[in-house]
Amino acid sequence: MSLVKTRFAPSPTGYLHIGGARTALFAWLYAKSQNGRCLLRIEDTDKERSKDEFTKEIIESFKWLGVEFDEDVVFQSNNALRYKEIIDQLLDLGSAYVSKGEDPEIDKQFRDKSLLRDENTVVRFKMPEQGNTVYEDIVKGQIQVENNQLDDFIIERSDGSATYNLCVVVDDLDSKITHVIRGDDHVNNTFKQINVLKALNKEIPTYGHVPMILGEDGKRLSKRHGALGVREYQSLGILPEALKNYLLRLGWSLGDDEIFTGEDMKKSFQSGILNKSPATFSMDKLLWFNKYYLDQMSVDKLIDALSIEEFDGSEYSKIILNTIRDRCSTLNEFSSNAGYFFKDPKNYDEALIIKHCKEDSFEHLSLLREKFEELRNWEQIYIKEVIDKVVADFEIGFGKIGLPLRLALTATVNSPSIDLVCQLLGKDITLFRIEKFLTKIQDLKTDQ
Numbered sequence: 019m020s021l022v023k024t025r026f027a028p029s030p031t032g033y034l035h036i037g038g039a040r041t042a043l044f045a046w047l048y049a050k051s052q053n054g055r056c057l058l059r060i061e062d063t064d065k066e067r068s069k070d071e072f073t074k075e076i077i078e079s080f081k082w083l084g085v086e087f088d089e090d091v092v093f094q095s096n097n098a099l100r101y102k103e104i105i106d107q108l109l110d111l112g113s114a115y116v117s118k119g120e121d122p123e124i125d126k127q128f129r130d131k132s133l134l135r136d137e138n139t140v141v142r143f144k145m146p147e148q149g150n151t152v153y154e155d156i157v158k159g160q161i162q163v164e165n166n167q168l169d170d171f172i173i174e175r176s177d178g179s180a181t182y183n184l185c186v187v188v189d190d191l192d193s194k195i196t197h198v199i200r201g202d203d204h205v206n207n208t209f210k211q212i213n214v215l216k217a218l219n220k221e222i223p224t225y226g227h228v229p230m231i232l233g234e235d236g237k238r239l240s241k242r243h244g245a246l247g248v249r250e251y252q253s254l255g256i257l258p259e260a261l262k263n264y265l266l267r268l269g270w271s272l273g274d275d276e277i278f279t280g281e282d283m284k285k286s287f288q289s290g291i292l293n294k295s296p297a298t299f300s301m302d303k304l305l306w307f308n309k310y311y312l313d314q315m316s317v318d319k320l321i322d323a324l325s326i327e328e329f330d331g332s333e334y335s336k337i338i339l340n341t342i343r344d345r346c347s348t349l350n351e352f353s354s355n356a357g358y359f360f361k362d363p364k365n366y367d368e369a370l371i372i373k374h375c376k377e378d379s380f381e382h383l384s385l386l387r388e389k390f391e392e393l394r395n396w397e398q399i400y401i402k403e404v405i406d407k408v409v410a411d412f413e414i415g416f417g418k419i420g421l422p423l424r425l426a427l428t429a430t431v432n433s434p435s436i437d438l439v440c441q442l443l444g445k446d447i448t449l450f451r452i453e454k455f456l457t458k459i460q461d462l463k464t465d466q
Contacts (some may be wrong), residue, residue: 022054023113025190026087027094030072033247034079036299037201037231037239040265044228044292045199045460047266050290054196055088060187061163062095063179079248083258084280092193094185102179104188105141105173105442107389108268109224113145113217119176122169129170141174143184143214151209159200163209171210183207184345187214196221229296239299250302255348257323260308265316267298277310301354305347326353328360338442341434355433359442362451363429366458368432374421380459382412382419383426387452396445426455 026042028034041056049056058080062068077091108114114362116133117125119140129144145168173184180188186207188200199210205227215222231239240248253262263278272278272290312320317336320343321329329335329352342355389404405423409416424436427448433439440448 019128021193021194022052022197023193024054024199025055025059025193025195026051026056027059027061027186027189027196027200028076029064029067030076030203031064031067032072034076036248036261038249039079039085039248039270040231040260041199041201042080043083043262043265044226045197046087047283047287048199048226048418050284053288057089057092058087059092059193060094060282061182061185062093063094063182063185063216065206068095077248079242081302082252083248083262085262088303092189094189095193097185097189098193099178101185101188102178105180105184107216108143108173108217109141112144113214114141114173115170116140117142117170119172120173123357126170133449137176140172140176142170143173143210143217145170145210145213145236151212153208153212153222155205156224157228158198158205160227161205161208162457165213168209168213173214183210183437184214187211187218190223191215191218191220197224197226199226199228201463202229202460205232217316226292228292228370229294231268231299232296234298234300236298241273248279255350255352256304256308257311260311261304264304264307269293270300274366283385297340309347312343320352324349324352326356328356341438341442345432345434358428358430358433359439362447362454366425366429366455371424371459371462376418377457378412379418379422380456380463382408383422383452383456383459385411386419386423387449387456390440390445390452391413391449393445396441398435398437398441402442405437422455423452426452 024045026038026045028038030043046056048054057415058077060073060076061072064118080087107116109116115129115131116135116139117128118133118138119125123141125142133139135141146165149165150162151165151168152160155161164258168340171183174179174180176208189195208225208227212222248261252258259279262278262283263282266283267276270287270290272286275286286311315323317339318331320339321331321335329339338359339352344353345355346352362410363453384404389408393400393404407421409419412418420436421431424431424433424439427433427436427443429440443451
């Protein structure tokens with residue numbers, strides 16, 4: 019049995035889309051699950067649209083995801099002479115012909131003529147006119163088409179450059195690709211490529227075409243559904259292992275299991291099922307995976323991943339980290355949820371103050387501050403007792419004082435338990451922020 023070998027072949031005309039990343043992951047895992055190899059090929063023959071920055075971004079995206087290819091990156095632009103060699107061979111075999119490059123039906127008049135190649139001609143592949151082209155797709159099952167439904171297609175443009183369907187065949191042959199895993203937008207291309215391989219009397223790879231990813235509205239995934247580029251998710255605070263796990267589950271399943279680590283993926287992939295139907299992308303589900311992997315991280319590893327100045331490994335920073343981690347689904351949320359533990363709020367949202375601070379809030383907070391100042395033992399249990407006592411004295415609900423106090427200390431309406439926040443901030447800072455907030459309330463009242 020020959021070595022299983024797959025490839026992923028993006029065009030560097032944009033950043034790596036998560037749909038492409040998923041296809042690459044499937045191709046990579048298919049090979050790895052059978053102790054095979056997977057390579058990365060950059061299809062950069064479109065000189066006008068191909069950019070080095072996109073090539074670099076694609077390579078860096080896979081590095082971040084932890085998808086490691088087995089050979090040096092192949093660049094299609096380096097193979098022009100090889101493509102010409104194969105085109106010449108197809109012409110010699112009578113499997114291709116020179117034409118004017120107008121309409122496929124019009125150009126058929128040149129199928130059996132010997133037109134000279136020049137700057138005004140193209141080369142078309144001569145598709146069989148009888149019978150069927152059929153192949154067994156490892157995702158979709160048997161697929162076939164009547165050959166009379168397939169046009170003779172251009173394999174060499176008038177400028178002498180080879181076209182996609184010829185380049186792909188040659189590259190796959192030269193790289194000894196045994197299995198082609200790609201998006202189902204290539205199904206029709208497969209019929210063309212199979213016939214080129216037959217004309218060359220070469221072995222045909224096994225093909226598998228994975229359905230596209232849809233948004234939750236049932237439409238093809240696009241920018242309106244959120245981030246598309248892999249590195250965009252990195253900037254959103256998504257962990258690479260979470261994104262990789264989620265992409266795996268978008269169109270592949272193994273019972274009801276959800277969590278697959280890197281090694282689990284390789285071991286399990288062959289046992290699972292690649293779905294025939296399109297997968298639906300859900301940001302909420304991705305965040306669920308991200309939260310899971312965040313929860314599994316040690317404090318030290320989490321600090322390394324955050325790379326935030328305040329989380330410097332000190333005991334205080336570790337306490338804060340453990341205090342807020344249950345509230346965080348992304349790395350970015352650690353920063354937004356922790357800021358007030360390290361720095362005084364610069365601004366208060368006046369709309370929130372107006373909404374949550376009523377006429378008697380100034381009186382409530384003033385008394386609370388007074389009681390806090392008298393408190394000798396600054397621990398959560400005693401802080402809570404003071405708050406509860408003020409609530410009882412005024413005969414009010416906890417929210418009547420809890421929300422204004424939370425605004426005073428954090429400038430937000432969401433935080434860990436407010437008595438815990440007080441303890442962690444310390445007595446002096448708590449008193450200072452309450453006083454500052456009382457001044458803000460007075461200023462707003464005066465302005466009104």
